[in-house]
Amino acid sequence: MQKTQSSDAKDFKTSPISVPSAPLRCVFSFYMATVELRELKKSYGNIAAVNGVDLLTRDGEFLVLLGPSGCGKTTLLRMIAGFETPNAGEVLIGGEVVNELPPRARKIAMVFQSYALYPHMTVFKNIAFPLKAQRVNKAAIPQKVEWAAGLFGIGHLLGRKPRELSGGERQRVALARALVREPSVFLLDEPLSNLDAQLRASARDELQQFQRRIGTTTIYVTHDQVEAMGLGDRIVVMRGGTVRQIGTPKEIYHEPADSFVARFVGSPPMNLVQRDGYLLGFRPEHFLPKGVQNDGAQMLGVPFLVARIEYLGADRLLYGTLGGSFEGQKVIARLPSTVTVNIEPQTSYDFFVEQKELKFFDSTTELRISSRPL
Ligand SMILES: Nc1ncnc2c1ncn2[C@@H]1O[C@H](COP(=O)(O)OP(=O)(O)OP(=O)(O)O)[C@@H](O)[C@H]1O
Ligand SMILES: [Mg+2]
Numbered sequence: 001m002q003k004t005q006s007s008d009a010k011d012f013k014t015s016p017i018s019v020p021s022a023p024l025r026c027v028f029s030f031y032m033a034t035v036e037l038r039e040l041k042k043s044y045g046n047i048a049a050v051n052g053v054d055l056l057t058r059d060g061e062f063l064v065l066l067g068p069s070g071c072g073k074t075t076l077l078r079m080i081a082g083f084e085t086p087n088a089g090e091v092l093i094g095g096e097v098v099n100e101l102p103p104r105a106r107k108i109a110m111v112f113q114s115y116a117l118y119p120h121m122t123v124f125k126n127i128a129f130p131l132k133a134q135r136v137n138k139a140a141i142p143q144k145v146e147w148a149a150g151l152f153g154i155g156h157l158l159g160r161k162p163r164e165l166s167g168g169e170r171q172r173v174a175l176a177r178a179l180v181r182e183p184s185v186f187l188l189d190e191p192l193s194n195l196d197a198q199l200r201a202s203a204r205d206e207l208q209q210f211q212r213r214i215g216t217t218t219i220y221v222t223h224d225q226v227e228a229m230g231l232g233d234r235i236v237v238m239r240g241g242t243v244r245q246i247g248t249p250k251e252i253y254h255e256p257a258d259s260f261v262a263r264f265v266g267s268p269p270m271n272l273v274q275r276d277g278y279l280l281g282f283r284p285e286h287f288l289p290k291g292v293q294n295d296g297a298q299m300l301g302v303p304f305l306v307a308r309i310e311y312l313g314a315d316r317l318l319y320g321t322l323g324g325s326f327e328g329q330k331v332i333a334r335l336p337s338t339v340t341v342n343i344e345p346q347t348s349y350d351f352f353v354e355q356k357e358l359k360f361f362d363s364t365t366e367l368r369i370s371s372r373p374l
Contacts, residue, residue, distance in 0.1 A: 032060055033094035034056065036055065036057070036090075037092075038054060038089050039052050039054060039088060040079060040090070041088040042085075043087055053238075053243055059217060064221075064227075064234070066223065074189055077189050080108065080219065081187055082105075093108070109179060109181060109183035115171075117170060117173055117177075119162050122160060123159070123165070129177065131145075134181060152210070171194065172206075183216065186216045188207075188219070190223070191207075191220075208231055225265045225266070228249070232248075235247065244258055245261045253265055253266060256359065258361060260366055266283060268317065271331040273329045273331065274363070278363055282358055283357065284332045285336070287332075288333065290351075291341070293352055297355070298355040298356070300353045300358065301350055302350075302351055304320055304321075305322075306346070306349065307319050307346070309343065314336065323348065355374075
């Protein structure tokens with residue numbers, strides 16, 4: 001009796017949660033893991049592609065790496081996956097340093113920027129390929145393939161060849177193929193970049209729902225700030241091989257750590273105007289004509305000479321220059337369609353920003369600084 005009890009206890013600790021249906025069993029056996037980077041560096045010749053990155057994901061998090069072309073996003077992902085050896089620093093997965101582990105041993109799946117399916121293989125064989133390479137028991141393969149295909153709604157396409165699929169369907173095959181090994185971390189390098197705008201929006205939505213369902217820690221690379229804002233639990237903004245800011249979409253948008261982040265996130269970008277030794281920033285949607293702001297708020301008032309107007313349906317964008325002590329500096333105002341006040345080009349108006357919406361940045365270091373007297 002004593003013996004049975006202790007062996008039960010042992011089984012309980014080591015066996016995965018037992019659930020009745022096959023798809024759920026697969027889902028439940030996903031390992032969750034955090035990714036941590038410590039002072040990670042990688043140079044190519046004298047180009048510092050990644051120049052000292054520290055990062056810690058949360059378990060099950062959807063983390064987005066956002067930054068302009070060439071800022072080191074792909075290099076960073078490739079180091080996490082083990083395809084690139086860092087010059088310095090450490091990569092930890094699930095709390096363990098994996099620098100010396102080959103990609104296969106890291107329990108990571110990566111979908112590359114330019115993913116390629118095997119053209120002569122059916123969808124089924126494409127998805128099954130990593131399992132075969134891993135020598136998974138043959139009898140278990142069909143069930144795993146059907147499960148992965150089911151997650152992306154491509155179960156009915158298993159008999160087709162890649163050329164018989166749409167771009168969006170191919171993309172989903174690539175995602176299913178990456179996921180079939182049940183990775184503990186999912187690395188996605190601009191996986192939607194080959195899709196047109198509409199497909200991209202729906203694929204983004206699917207991907208997010210899917211990630212929420214399986215809860216696998218995901219690092220998603222994009223240079224599209226709209227995509228980053230929509231997808232990320234948190235966003236890592238990179239520039240020139242370094243991290244400029246890590247935060248929730250809201251923090252990144254409303255409390256940018258420096259003037260680079262302020263300009264990179266948001267469309268049109270934040271207005272930045274020169275003052276003595278600092279930059280004053282305000283978002284286009286906070287720059288409004290008289291009478292639109294909250295009553296009693298502290299305001300900065302500036303004359304605004306409107307040069308050009310763009311009607312975008314939901315908004316009007318006004319391009320122009322400031323007057324007064326900001327003479328000649330270019331800014332953009334964004335008026336929602338609910339603001340119906342008549343505005344004509346080549347005309348000057350009194351515009352206002354609530355003081356609480358003003359951001360201050362050091363002109364040399366670009367870093368956010370505390371408010372200055374105006
Ligand atoms: N194998 C390589 N050899 C030499 N330089 C490289 C190599 N791979 C990347 N680089 C350089 O390192 C820098 C970072 O490249 P990386 O591919 O990581 O950028 P990225 O942020 O992914 O850009 P994109 O958004 O265009 O994909 C770039 O300056 C790039 O030219
Ligand atoms: Mg890249």
